[in-house]
Amino acid sequence: MNEKRxxxxxxxxxxxxxxxxxxxxxxxxxACNRSKSTKKNPNLVRLGFIGLGRQAMYLTDGFIRIPDVExxxxxxxxGVKRTRFANKVNAFYTETGKTIKAEVYEKxxxxxxxxxxxxxxxxxxxxxxxxIAIAALKAGKxxxxxxxxxxxxxxxxxLKKTVRETGRILGVGSQQRSDAYFRHAVNLVQTGALGTVxxxxxxxxxxxxxxxxxxEPVPDDLNWDLWLGPLPCNIHYNRELAPxxxxxxxxxxEYWAGWRWYRExxxxxxxxWGAHMFDIAQWGLGxxxxxxxxxxxxxxxxxxxxxxYASGVIMTSEPFNETRTRGVKFWGEKGWIEVSREHFxxxxxxxxxxxxxxxxxxxxxxxxxxxxxxxxxxxxKRIDPVASVEAGHSSCTVCTLGNIAVExxxxxxxxxxxxxxxxxxxxxATARLHYNYRKPWKLI
Numbered sequence: 001m002n003e004k005r006x007x008x009x010x011x012x013x014x015x016x017x018x019x020x021x022x023x024x025x026x027x028x029x030x031a032c033n034r035s036k037s038t039k040k041n042p043n044l045v046r047l048g049f050i051g052l053g054r055q056a057m058y059l060t061d062g063f064i065r066i067p068d069v070e071x072x073x074x075x076x077x078x079g080v081k082r083t084r085f086a087n088k089v090n091a092f093y094t095e096t097g098k099t100i101k102a103e104v105y106e107k108x109x110x111x112x113x114x115x116x117x118x119x120x121x122x123x124x125x126x127x128x129x130x131x132i133a134i135a136a137l138k139a140g141k142x143x144x145x146x147x148x149x150x151x152x153x154x155x156x157x158x159l160k161k162t163v164r165e166t167g168r169i170l171g172v173g174s175q176q177r178s179d180a181y182f183r184h185a186v187n188l189v190q191t192g193a194l195g196t197v198x199x200x201x202x203x204x205x206x207x208x209x210x211x212x213x214x215x216e217p218v219p220d221d222l223n224w225d226l227w228l229g230p231l232p233c234n235i236h237y238n239r240e241l242a243p244x245x246x247x248x249x250x251x252x253x254e255y256w257a258g259w260r261w262y263r264e265x266x267x268x269x270x271x272x273w274g275a276h277m278f279d280i281a282q283w284g285l286g287x288x289x290x291x292x293x294x295x296x297x298x299x300x301x302x303x304x305x306x307x308x309y310a311s312g313v314i315m316t317s318e319p320f321n322e323t324r325t326r327g328v329k330f331w332g333e334k335g336w337i338e339v340s341r342e343h344f345x346x347x348x349x350x351x352x353x354x355x356x357x358x359x360x361x362x363x364x365x366x367x368x369x370x371x372x373x374x375x376x377x378x379x380x381k382r383i384d385p386v387a388s389v390e391a392g393h394s395s396c397t398v399c400t401l402g403n404i405a406v407e408x409x410x411x412x413x414x415x416x417x418x419x420x421x422x423x424x425x426x427x428x429a430t431a432r433l434h435y436n437y438r439k440p441w442k443l444i
Contacts, residue, residue, distance in 0.1 A: 046070045047121055048111045049075065057252065109135070112135060112136055118141065130150045142169040145171070157419060160390060169382065169383075194351075200331065201328070201329040211235065294412070297406040327339055
């Protein structure tokens, strides 16, 4: 095996449309009636945004520029973010000569009650993903849902079920599935270029830590009770969970909201970045809709979580280089490839992609719109997008299983077909499939 690393820059890489990998699933015809209101343009897709933080601003920049897409409304529990969103969207439409005016709401139910909205973009904290997405689906809306799909495995099971029962379209915000680097890497694995794959390094970072932030006064225009939703009310506010912004002078979030790093409110790097990198590993290994059978935690001489598949393949959260790049490395009998958002390397030059011009490849990763275009196309054609609910659920389950193993401090066994734990004698793992929502919050 030639261990020389052959690298290509992102600007030399193939376009995201060059490799077609996702199977197309036709959604039942009952889904074709997208809205009660009449539209003169059948291709028009009218969007509402639920959750208006940093990620939503990036997504807005992409969706609003897609032809025949209109952004009509936004919702957030933080007043200043509602105002920022309305200012941004309305300024865009004024500049482009359109008479559209976006309305904003504090409660997501008010947005979902509008029959002139076809689909919603949900980018709220992870703990609110499932119940808002299920409510949207039942309200007849298609859904673009940020990753990781859900906060618990049980929530994912219920969300997947609701998508298929309602016949709506759900796309997961796993942008890497529309990225040329990752699509090429997955294609190599799936077409057997590497031969039999024996192991995968998918480095993402550490699991969540206990919530240790100090209590701070809640901003006057932040509805903290609604922000918590079903979470226990004893979780106190700290600005790290909902970063402050300013309208005058204009100042956006200086950092990503920190709820993701704490066990009580998120899943750490295991779910935040795992929903990207473990997702690619699952996709490459053909494990969409399935998953590992044994998960071992940090400890017993290892500082990395490991997942074992029925095929014998072992995936670890171990870095594949000294710079600890967040990415994925597939090891096969005929060679290896490693891929990240800014990096592609291989043991053999024949594994490298064909270089082409990538003039549109600029700006923050979240603003690139091929993934968003894929979702809009799926809504119009009534087909599954490249990141379907089944793919999102299985990848999210991998992440959550890793955190459960870490929390229990022992190896756990999992049946991916029934989505149940095996030999869970004390029931401790099973108990972590979900948690009790505080009243009056309900999932379904």
